[in-house]
Amino acid sequence: MDVSAAREPLVVSAWSAVSPFGIGRDAFAAGVRSGAGTARRVAESHGEVPHDHACLVPDFDVRAVLGRKGTRSMDRVSGLAVATARELLAGVGDLGDPTRTGVVLGTSGTAQQMRDFTRDSLLGSRPFHVNPAIVPNGVMNHAASQIAIWHDLRGPNATVATGRTSGLSALAYARGLLRSGRARRVLVGAAEEYSATRAWLEHHRTSERLALGEGCALFLLESGSAARDGARRPLLEVLAVESQVALGDDVGPALRQCLVDALDRAAVRPEEIGVVRHSAAPGDLGRQEVEAVRSLVGAEALTRAPDVACLGETSSVVAAFQLAALLSVAPTRGGVGDVAAITSVTDEGTVACGLFRLVRDRD
Amino acid sequence: MPPRVVVTGCGVVCPTALGVEEFARALREGREGARPISLFDTTGFAHSHGCEVTGFDPRRWLRELPSDRVGRASQFAAAAGRMAVEDAGLDLDALRALRGVVAVGTTDGGSHELDQAVEMEIARGPSGMDPALVRRIPAGALSVSVARELRLSRVDAVTLGTACAAGNYAIGAGLDALRSGEVDFALCGGADALCRRNFTGFYRLGLVAPRHCQPFDANRRGILTGEGAAVLVLETAESAARRGARVHAEVLGLGLSCDARHPIAPDEEGIARCMRLALKDAGITPGMVDAISAHGTGTRANDVTESRAIHEVFGPRPPRTIGLKAMLGHTMGAATALGAVACALAISRGFLPPTINHVETDPECALDCVPNRAVPADVRIMQNNGLAFGGNNAVVIFGRHAPDAPPAAG
Missing domain, CATH: 3.40.47.10 (Thiolase/Chalcone synthase)
Known part of the structure; x- marks a missing residue:
């Protein structure tokens, strides 16, 4: 255990977001400062939904944003997470040894693809007539592992699922990784996708009529000295x-x-x-x-x-x-x-x- | 020096046992949990054995948590948590005044209930899903249910969704929180409930065995999906000594790594790196490890890759390496937590559980897997491997606790 790291302040030295305000940090910052509403009518392609307005990332098509290679079966929440990581990493320079950079993501995965998979099993002519390519998407840690695969981050890779507190739970877990010296820096944040299935589950779970939103925000968390070594200014x-x-x-x-x-x-x-x-x-x-x-x-x-x-x-x-x-x-x-x-x-x-x-x- | 961390309580809900004493007996006997799946309709699958938890009445274990308000995996987790604090002889009133972490790992969270909601959607349309059922789906409830059952408020209740290595992640979170001094105790483990989606996924990938799980066997056919939970009570050695607690084992070290290669296939480099990190964290050399509880799923990809990584780290004569999944099936998020309890019992009670259903060791694996019968063994240090989809690897090393000796000499 690196005792000196344990006592050093931990800082956020970079961040980015993909949100209903668009792709990137600047779009998010300008958007929330303006306070402009982002709810739009939900496209008919989502099928029947309980509430006809939602706050989606505009024009976020996974294959359009990330390219066609390796995205054929990518679920939306993984796409949002990988895109956000790309935005963040583009601005931070070389992070050094990839085994020393971890990823901690707060997410409960893609309810839509979990539902679609079970539905196919129940309705198909055989219960195993399902799409094998989306099996890994139904596991909660898929988005975090996709960030790792796309950006070659081989340090500790964790997924936390605590609902609305997930971003803070992820931050607490990431702090533990840095304090114990298991990573030198961590991409930490959370992600959520809009889908008809999530909309219905939220509709039944709460009595509120909610316009659901989606997106991802990631932060680079590291010690003050690691930030200095990378010439990054603590924010x-x-x-x-x-x-x-x-x-x-x-x-x-x-x-x-x-x-x-x-x-x-x-x-x-x-x-x-x-x-x-x-x-x-x-x-x-x-x-x-x-x-x-x-x-x-x-x-x-x-x-x-x-x-x-x-x-x-x-x-x-x-x-x-x-x-x-x-x-x-x-x-x-x-x-x-x-x-x-x-x-x-x-x-x-x-x-x-x-x-x-x-x-x-x-x- | 950070404080040493010990295991003082274990709770187990699994296909072969309810409670740690019965689990110890089942491990010694080599009891197998496989049976035809009854929890969902398996019509149309050519084979559908699994390892279900049977005879589990939540009301027998849960005193505070209304069992009808939480899902099956949460019931398992809360029951295992209740068993663990009782096994540890903890005074709950005293515990409530302390700071703690409750970390529960899972693969599928509330998917058992989500599957039921999907059936309901098919029958009645999306507006016809039962709200009470839908409220049992969120994965966060797994850790919160443990806290609510024990009426622990000042705890960080976190559900870790790191799939089939999640139990080890949870134990690691507890270990680090105790070492840092941020908490006084940790309840850590994993839980999952069998569900159609999980079974169908493995089945479609051709990874489900027809009848038996046979890790490291030349004729192995794959996994059997399973369910259950295990929770361990962790505290500092000083805290355990102060209250005169019986210590099952010491947590010597943790390794975490990510392959960053493939969403499903395991990677030798990532696994070997994870084991080396755990050994380094424990302050020991490979030669000091007496036994390994392997991830050992009984699939070709896992067993060969894991065996190669073990040989890479431990050399041509690696420690005896057991595959508990032959008995328990693949209990997903609970798997490494149950493995951790098995390691603690092996160390404290001097035996190695067997790898049952074993006929002929695969020469590509070349491990002594303690075939078919438990053996008496002086296990001083045992390693618990967890490898998950997404290349999420987590390895925890346990040792016999000798209060006056340095951990590595324990």
Whole structure:
């Protein structure tokens, strides 16, 4: 175990996103700053859907974006993840030894292809008359492994599936890999796809009428010294990532405790938090989330980061989009605490938060 | 020096046993879990044996979690978690005041329920799916269910979707969190429930054996899909000593690697690199490993590639290498967690479980797989291999815990 690395600050030194605002970081940043809605009528090719509007990545056809080689059977969530990794890596230069770069992705995979596969088995003239090429797509770790294959990243490769908190769970796991010296840098983030199957499952799971969103956001997480070695400027320092479980139906008390414990771990006072980007959870869940945050850090901090609701309900990728939203605005100067937080809650009872210090230009 | 980490509790739900004591007996006996699949309609498949968990009544194990509100894999995980804390003799009230991680690995999450939802969609249209069933699908529930069953709130509950190596990933997450001092305890393991989609996928790829799984056998025919869960209680050696806990084994080291080559086919380089990383992390040399619990699926691609990687790392006379999947089937996300419990039992109870159904060792594998009968053995250090689709490799090394000796001498 590399003890010096364990004590060094961990920083995000690059990021990118593929989102309903389009491909790339700049499109995301300009989009969330504008707050423009991205919901559009869902194309008829999706078949019957419960809600006729959704926030899709415009014109995202996997083969058009990534080329025809190796994409014949690629599922949408893997395509979004591989494209985002390509955008990120294009801007970071040589990462050195590929066995020292890991990938950690928050995703629950492609519900659509899982459903299609089972449906073919049930409806075909033989139960095994299914498409063998999509067997691996139905495994949750497929998107993360596709990032590794496409970009030759041979370090630890992990997939976390915790629903709306997945981006924060991925960040916590990636932090563990760096702290233990199992990787020198990690591409970490989350991905989600829109599909009719996901729309129906979300429709039955919640009572809300949701315009679903999709996309992927990835961050390069490394120690401050690894960033310096690669001549990359730290954009944001990760102070704490904390996750807990709500045992009752109200997630508020657990989220509040989660924030208190994160502040304690990071030795940060609540008043130092200048910006909070909550997860804009639908319905009661969202009201409980906002109330828990407000009770601890006040209402004003909640207004200082771009809202991610303009991207729709983005499920597994929402926490990664929240972090991207924090990175999309220049840190404010003076008067406001320079610690930023994101919070997240799920129906299953997971609550999570992250505390970050935004690095100003010429800091 | 980071703190040493030990296993003090094990919970098992698997095709041959419920509970760690019965699991130990089943391993010694070489009990086989294969039987005709009953959990979904197998009409039309030429053969359809699998390793189902039978006789599992969730109400017998679960006290807090409403079992009808979670899926089959979550029930397995929560039951194994309950068994593990009881095996560890933990005081739950004390545990609730501490910081912990609950990490559960899985291949398919709630796919058992998703398959049922698809059937319902076919029968009634997409608007006719049962909301209560749909709410049992999300994979995140696997780890949350363990936390809810034990009423643990201050835990990081994470479900790791790293497929068939996921149990080892979960144990690794617990190991690193304990070493870093961020948590006081870890409940780690894996869980999966048998489902049509998984079975059909392996079947379509020609990887399902008709009747028996025969790892490393010249006439092996493939895997049998299985299901179950295992959860291990990890804590620091200091914590275990303080509360006078019985220690099953010490977690000596972890290796993680990605082949970055192929979505399905395993890669010798990636696997060998993973084993070397685990040995280095454990601070031991290959010659110190007494036995290996192989990934050993019983497919041609896995067994030959894994054997070559073992020979590459361990030389011409590698340690005895067992294939538990002959008994348990391929329990997917639970597989390496069950393997971890088997390693801990081999070390603490002095025996090596057998590779059953063995007739003739494949010369391309050339391993002593402890054929058919368990043997008494002084197992001081045992390696647990996990290799997954996507080239996600995870290897964990366990050792006999000797509190006063350095781990490598344990």
